[in-house]
Amino acid sequence: MSLNNFSIKIKPTILGLFFTVTAIVVSVMLLMQYNLSKKIALESTQESFKQLSTNLKQETSNYIKNSESFIRLIENIPYLTEKPIPNVRHKVLDLFVSDIKSNNYIYSIYVGHKDGTYYELINLNEEYKSSFDAPKNASWLIIKILDNIEYKEYLDKNLNQIKSIKNDTKYKVTQRPWYKEAISSTSSIKTEPYLFKFLNKYGISYAKEIKNSDDIVIGIDVTLNNIDKLISKQKLVEDSEVFLFDTNGKIITYNKVSKGKISNNKSSLNQNTLDEKLTDNQFFYNKFSLFDNSESLYIISPIENIMEPYIKEIYWFILVSFIVFLIIAIPLIILSSSLIINPLHRIVKENEKIQKRKFDKVKNISSYIKEIHDVSDSLWKMSVSIKAYEENQKELMDSFIKLIATAIDEKSKYTGGHCNRVPKLALMIIDEANKCEDGIFKDFKINSEDEYREISISAWLHDCGKVTTPEYVVDKATKLETIYNRIHEIRTRFEVIYRDLIIESYKKELNGENKQEIDSWLKNEQNELKEDFEFIAKMNLGGEFLKEEYKERIKVIASRTWLRNFDNKAGLSREERIRFENKDESLPILENLLSDKSWHIIKREESINDDVKYGFKTEVPKNLYNQGEIYNLTISKGTLTEEERYKIQDHIKMTIKMLEQLPLPENLKNVPLYAGAHHETLIGTGYPKKLTKDEMPIPSRVLALADVFEALTASDRPYKDSKTLSESIKILSFMVKDQHLDKDIFELFLKTEVYKRYGKEYLLDEQIDEILIGDYL
DSSP states (O other), X not given: OOHHHHHHHHHHHHHHHHHHHHHHHHHHHHHHHHHHHHHHHHHHHHHHHHHHHHHHHHHHHHHHHHHHHHHHHHTTOGGGGSOOOTTSOOTTHHHHHHHHHHOTTEEEEEEEOTTSOEEEEEEXXXXXXXXXXXXXXXXXXXXXXXXXXXXXXXXXXXXXEEEEEEEEOOOOGGGSHHHHHHHTOSSOEEOOOEEXXXXXXXXXXXXXEOTXXXXXXXXXXXXXXXXXXXXXXXXXXXXXXXXXXXXXXXXXXXXXXXXXXXXXXXXXOOHHHHHHHGGGSOEEEEEEEETTTTEEEEEEEEHHHHHHHHHHHHHHHHHHHHHHHHHHHHHHHHHHXXXXXXXXXHHHHHHHXXXXXXXXXXXXOOOSSHHHHHHHHHHHHHHHHHHHHHHHHHHHHHHHHHHHHHHHHHHOTTTTTHHHHHHHHHHHHHHHHHHOOSGGGSSOOOOSHHHHHHHHHHXXXXXXXXXXXXXXXXXXXXXXXXXXXTHHHHHHHXXXXXXXXXXXXXXXXXXXXXXXHHHHHHHHHHHHHHHHHHHHHHHHTOOSOOOHHHHXXXXXXXXXXXXXXXOTTTTOOHHHHHHSOSOOOOSSEEEESSOOOGGGEXXXXXXXXHHHHHTOOOOOOSEEEEOOHHHHHTOSSSSOOHHHHHHHHHHHHHHHHHHHTSOOOGGGTTHHHHHHTTXXXXXXXXXXXXXXXXXXXXXXXXXXXXXXXXXXXXXXXXXXXOOOHHHHHHHHHHHHHTTSSOHHHHHHHHHTTHHXXXXXXXXXXXXXXXXXXXXXX
């Protein structure tokens, strides 16, 4: 191999490698860009969270410092401890007003005494007026409590009283948490956030016991409104949420960013449910502590919204990267495609030929690329090997199928040749159907050898289930036949009675009766006995129809008795002994000449659960067999009992089971359907699935007609004489009329003279006669 040839062969591989590497590099760059953008976005968001937390901490810290400073400033003022007087201005009013105006976060300032006396100044801004039912021009509210009576005094902005209300009250200053905590502390205290009753808002109380006083406490109430305002100033992404929880995990404040604005809403979450919500990795969040680590602040933002502005940058990066990639890669792809893609397309087409098993049409594709050339060569060699292997498998399978059919035919001399002749006849009809362009055959076409073989295998295996049918049932030529003809056993009983009559005549003679009368009596009895046996023997042969009067005569003959002297259980097999009743009998014993005994019944033990699995709808007799002598002799038609007829019909169920359990390839998938429906009718009266015409494909209907015609013309059946062509065609016409066989297939069978060709090859000369097919078309 020259160096030039070598370079030609490896170039496409290098180009393909370049294409792959370029794609990988671009993908890695995209992933890195996304991760970098995500990192920047989250770090920026984290910084916003920290800034908000810092601001909130600073604001709350200012609350504490200012409140403590104010309390220290005024706690030494002498008139602070003076008790209030209704409708009289307290000396501390101006001082309280001045402090609230200087610190707009203060909601109220108050003083509580040990005896329950209480004085409070409330800032009535526009947000709070409605909560206290205040007049429009009211700016301040003074609450005084003396001796369980509450006085509400509303002041205007100039501190002039404009309204006063007096009510009883149950408010106990000494029971309030701020009072209790302040009394028990040596310094100022801060309460946990709690809900202010009148405002329905959360707030905090700062309080301290006044020095050198008799348990007098001064306090300041602060609402958390300023926290909401601070949050609204912070730039958070859309749908961000801010939660403030108390030490018990109960929500204090909740704010959400919606359409660029901060709204103060209600939320049903608590700290535990929020923690559960944050486990799904859809949110970026942080948790901070406020007010000396007592309350928890959560700030959360959806990662999707955080990334939204960065995604646009990533899209631009993708677009630019893709354009650059196309500019570089497309010329190289076009250059290499003619060397790679075209041969590969041709190899794919050759592979499709292999999939369709058109092995003779597979070609070896030449290519400058060594790898492609090697693949094509391997593919071609594989097709040759598969073809040879498949031909061997076909030959083996066909031989095995014919072996099964031959074994079934050889099983019984009476049905020998059936499994061989039915496929021949069925395929004759199929060939004619394939040529026909009319009626139901217009769309019926066998397009491949596989389809033809599928029908052929179905025909050869249509009776494979007969391997399970007992030979003595298939060959049952007389009604009393099982493994042997029981007419011999019954004849012996007649012989016994015949001799018993002779013995009886001798006894009569010894008793002195008239010999001439005795001889006449004996002759009549013996003649009647012979006639009865001849009648029973004739009934044993079976026929088309048994008259009711014959059935009655059989029962009358059966009632005659004979004397048995020997144990009928002696010498029996284990299975036979099981069927006998477990009771002792005293010999000799009188028995009926013919009888249906319990031990004649063979119980059905096999499971019929498969009927549901396979869709079988045949009615199953209660017993497996009934060998009763009267029961068998009174069979109305033929020689088979209901149980034996079902056993023979059961062969088709076994056929379906056996075929459906085979790992048939796709091209033979219809074999169970074609083979298993040849005893069905067009109107759902057949067996074993009670299919209708629409459920039976044409090959199934062809096989049904072939099976019936072969059975009618066969000259080796034990229960009937073979029929001529005209007799068989006439019976087929009746079955067509009853919609047991397909009319179109029957007419095709006649018009193409398939019956004649089949008759010349398989029928006896005396069976072949003239048929006027016009009578049936």
